[in-house]
Amino acid sequence: MALSDVFMIVSGSPAISGAIWFVVLTIVFYIARNHAHKGILSLSDAIHNAFRLSARSVKLLRDILVIRNRDVLLAQGREATERIIEREFERIDATVRKDLSEYPALHRHLNEEVTAIDESFKESTDVPPSPPAWVKAVEAVAKIPAAKGDPTVGNILEDIHQSLVKSSTRALEEYRKASSKRHSLLQKMMPHWRNVLKALQEVDKSVNSLLSRSVTIDRLMHDYEDILKGTDKAQRMLSSSSMTQFFIAGFVLAIAVGGAFINFNLIARPMSEMVGGSDMLMGFKTSSIAALVIILVEISLGLFLMESLRITRLFPVIGALNDKMRIKMVWITFIFLFALASVEAGLAYMREILMQDSQATLALLSETGGVTVEENSALWITTAAQMGLGFVLPFALTFVAIPLESFIHSMRTVLGTATVALLRVLEWFLRLMGNLMRSFGKVFVHTYDFLIFLPLSIEKLIKHKEGGDNTTDSSGAKIGGAL
Amino acid sequence: MKSGHRSYVILLVVAAFFLQSCSDEPVVPNTRGVYMLMDTSGTYTKELRQAQKVINYILSQLESGDSFAVARVDTGSFSEKDIVAKVTFQDRPSAANQQKRMFRDKIDKFVKTVKGSAYTDITGGILQGVEFLNEAGTGHNTILIFSDLKEELRKGYKRDIPLQVDKFSVVALNVTKLRSDNIDPREYLDRLEKWRSKVESGGGEWRVINDMARLEKILHKK
Numbered sequence: 001m002a003l004s005d006v007f008m009i010v011s012g013s014p015a016i017s018g019a020i021w022f023v024v025l026t027i028v029f030y031i032a033r034n035h036a037h038k039g040i041l042s043l044s045d046a047i048h049n050a051f052r053l054s055a056r057s058v059k060l061l062r063d064i065l066v067i068r069n070r071d072v073l074l075a076q077g078r079e080a081t082e083r084i085i086e087r088e089f090e091r092i093d094a095t096v097r098k099d100l101s102e103y104p105a106l107h108r109h110l111n112e113e114v115t116a117i118d119e120s121f122k123e124s125t126d127v128p129p130s131p132p133a134w135v136k137a138v139e140a141v142a143k144i145p146a147a148k149g150d151p152t153v154g155n156i157l158e159d160i161h162q163s164l165v166k167s168s169t170r171a172l173e174e175y176r177k178a179s180s181k182r183h184s185l186l187q188k189m190m191p192h193w194r195n196v197l198k199a200l201q202e203v204d205k206s207v208n209s210l211l212s213r214s215v216t217i218d219r220l221m222h223d224y225e226d227i228l229k230g231t232d233k234a235q236r237m238l239s240s241s242s243m244t245q246f247f248i249a250g251f252v253l254a255i256a257v258g259g260a261f262i263n264f265n266l267i268a269r270p271m272s273e274m275v276g277g278s279d280m281l282m283g284f285k286t287s288s289i290a291a292l293v294i295i296l297v298e299i300s301l302g303l304f305l306m307e308s309l310r311i312t313r314l315f316p317v318i319g320a321l322n323d324k325m326r327i328k329m330v331w332i333t334f335i336f337l338f339a340l341a342s343v344e345a346g347l348a349y350m351r352e353i354l355m356q357d358s359q360a361t362l363a364l365l366s367e368t369g370g371v372t373v374e375e376n377s378a379l380w381i382t383t384a385a386q387m388g389l390g391f392v393l394p395f396a397l398t399f400v401a402i403p404l405e406s407f408i409h410s411m412r413t414v415l416g417t418a419t420v421a422l423l424r425v426l427e428w429f430l431r432l433m434g435n436l437m438r439s440f441g442k443v444f445v446h447t448y449d450f451l452i453f454l455p456l457s458i459e460k461l462i463k464h465k466e467g468g469d470n471t472t473d474s475s476g477a478k479i480g481g482a483l
Numbered sequence: 484m485k486s487g488h489r490s491y492v493i494l495l496v497v498a499a500f501f502l503q504s505c506s507d508e509p510v511v512p513n514t515r516g517v518y519m520l521m522d523t524s525g526t527y528t529k530e531l532r533q534a535q536k537v538i539n540y541i542l543s544q545l546e547s548g549d550s551f552a553v554a555r556v557d558t559g560s561f562s563e564k565d566i567v568a569k570v571t572f573q574d575r576p577s578a579a580n581q582q583k584r585m586f587r588d589k590i591d592k593f594v595k596t597v598k599g600s601a602y603t604d605i606t607g608g609i610l611q612g613v614e615f616l617n618e619a620g621t622g623h624n625t626i627l628i629f630s631d632l633k634e635e636l637r638k639g640y641k642r643d644i645p646l647q648v649d650k651f652s653v654v655a656l657n658v659t660k661l662r663s664d665n666i667d668p669r670e671y672l673d674r675l676e677k678w679r680s681k682v683e684s685g686g687g688e689w690r691v692i693n694d695m696a697r698l699e700k701i702l703h704k705k
Contacts, residue, residue, distance in 0.1 A: 269576075276574030278548025280513050354576055361580040365539040365587060 029448065030455040037445050044441020051434030055427050062423040069416035070235060074227055076409055077238040081224045088217050092210060099206045106199055113192045113199075120192070124185040242413040249407035256400040260295050263344070263393045266386060267291045270350035295397070298340050302398030305333040312405040341394040348390030352383045514548040515703055516621030517541055518612035521567070522630030523555045524603040531594050533657055533695060534629045538590050540698045541627075542583045547572050550619040553590060554608060556630060557600035558637050561607030567593045571619060603635045606642040613648060623703040625652045631659045632674050648687030654701055655691045 010016045029036070226234035271294075272287035279286040307318040308329040321329065449456060519541070521534050538553060545551055552569035554560065568589040572579040609626055616624040626648070632655055636642055655678065664671035675691060682689040692700060 272547065273575050273577060276548075277546060277576050277579070278514060278572075278574055357577055357580050361583055362543050364584060365543045 026452050026455060029452045033448070033452065036448055040444045040448065041441050044437050044444070047437040048434045048441075051430045051437060055430035055434065058423050058427040058430060062420055062427065065416060065420050065423065069413065069420060070230070072416060073235060073238045073242065073413050074230055076242070076413065077227045077234065078224070081220060081227060085217060085220050085224065088213055088220065092213050092217075095206060095209055095213070099203075106203070110196060110199055113196050117189050117192045117196075120185045120189045124182045239413065239417070242410045243417075245406045246410035246414045249403040249410060252403035253400065253407055256397065256403070259393055259396060260299070262389065263295050263397070264288075264291050266351060266390050266393075267294060267344055267347045269354060270347040273350060273354065294340065294344070298337065298394040299397050299400055301333050301337045301340070302394075303401045303404070305330060305337065305398055306401035308333060312401045314401070314405055314408070337394060337398065341391045344390035344394060345387045346390075348386040349383060352379075352386055512548075512620065512622035514550070514621045514623070515545060516550045516616040516619045516624040517545070517552070517627065517702065518615055518625070519551075519553045519627040519629060520556050520560070520605065520608040520612065521553060522603060522605075522628075523557055523597055523600050524635070525599045525601070527631055527659070528597060528599045530629070530657060530659065531597060535590060535594055536695065537627070537629065537656060537698060537701075539587060541702065542586060544702055545572060545583075547574050547576055547579045550616070550621050551586070552612075552615055553593075554611060555593075555597070555600075556603055556605055556608045556628075558602040558604060559607060559640065560604040561611050563611070565608070565611065566615070569615070602637045602640075603630065603633060604637075604640065604642065605630060605632065605634045606644065606646070607640075609646060609648070609653070610644070613646070613651065616651070623652075624650070625654060625702060627654050627656055627701065629656045631661060632678055633661060646681060646685035646687065648682055648685040651685075651687040652703070653682045653687050653689055655689075656693075656701075657695065658691060658693055 007021065008014065008017050009020050223234065223237075227238070268288050268291040271291045272285070275286050275290045277285070277287055281289050303312070303314065304318065306312045307315050308321075308326050310319060310326075313319050318326070318329065519534075519538065521531065523531070541551060548571075550569070550571040552566050554566045557565060559565075568586050570582050570586050572582055605628060609628070612626045616626070634642070655675070658671075658675065660668075660671055664674075679689045690700075692698070
């Protein structure tokens, strides 16, 4: 029996059938009104509660995630700050070791310089020979007037005068020599003074360096304490730093991907000479996959090299190796990397040869068939550049390890923050849906009443007549109460 | 990621790979096979220079692993003896280039010394081409017919055989109009229609390229 057959109570008259159905349904709805209201409101309440509970669960999850994010952030911050402080202490240690190891030599040097200065000073303080006391006697003799008519006395006096003048001149010369010697001794002291000054300046420099490092360590220790206490300031600082690191590392990684792509193009074509140009693996040319594998191996070796050099800390196993083994690993990875870089340079050269061969074949097969293309004399520059790139890029890709480490570490925080934001949106959505469902329940109740407005109006009229103005609409009150 | 989760991921990847390998659909090799028929009958011989250009173009487009053969259409073309040159390009691109040069030389020599045949057995040539390409085992097969498509069979030759060219692409190149076609173009159109229905009823794809400047449409792109 079709639905239309059920509907057509009076055959051939859909309007009368419709009217009968309307009356029947109105009566049924009116009779079932209270139960229907309760049912609708219960259903909307149930849905509302379900959404509310879900929102609460999401909120709990979000709270857990917030705590986890905070812990991760602080742990990372603590680790990073510890590393920096450790590094600063290592620098101080190196400075102190260097300066202290030089200190005995410096001390000896200063002592020697001071002794030299002291000796020179002592020597320079020797009393210069005083002019002879008999100079006055010479002057007195010189003043004796020559006896008149006695040339002998005059001659004697003249001789005495000359002898005395000679002695005086000699004494003056000796005095000048002694003074000159003293001056030269004092002049010799100058380099010693300069040496002392230089040594003291070096000491001053070292001390200042230590002082500036100690200021940095003070600041870092302050940050470290904040992180250990888990203060909001430290959290904000670390979160902001993490975001910045994420974007910077992402940018650098994108550049590295560009470098890897160029590297790939350099070796993909010549690789077909080694592994064949027609074999396919999972829909890709085997030669392309081989080239990609070589590049990935180079990147892996770069990671190990950086790890062995303790520049990055992605693999704790490598970091925990003893120094001897670590140095061995550095050399092994470097040799492998060097070998691969050399292979790449060779492949880049091979690429150029293949290109020329292909161009020659194409020229032969083209319309100009057989016309030889004049060789460009500057072609060696391209070849050399390709070989250079082939050799340098593997080493350049080694440094990918640094941004990769930053990216991975910061990604944990960024992903955590993004998930928290997502959960917040989900929570809001669930709450909104819950409230909407509750409101929809009320709307449905009113819609229900609207459909049976006729019997409700009659009921209201009857009650109004029976109870006068004081009678309240019990059904309305019920609905109001229910709502 | 926990080690348990990681092992699930690895298992999923392995399972996906296994399911792919167990798929009923046969794996089509990504290689191309081209068999070109050159009409050497009477008047069409002078068009062979054009055919040479087409061959050179195809040679420039084919890569390692692809197969290529050029055969003449004469009185009885269902024969290996009619294959002028054939090659499957080696894996190494440099060796493949060498093969291309040798192939070109062979074709040059053939074009210079070719003599016109009295009859034109195109169907026999197509049958030979299908056989050659099936044996070569290439993934995407194309038969090129460089002819005016007017088949003329010697008395006694049976060629009313349905073609088995399922998943083959049959391309008619440089279908020149004969003098009679100019008098009654319906002859030309009927000729084309006959070959189209013959190829398509055999499960193949039929195309006509008369403009030699549009050769890039001939081959399946890798």
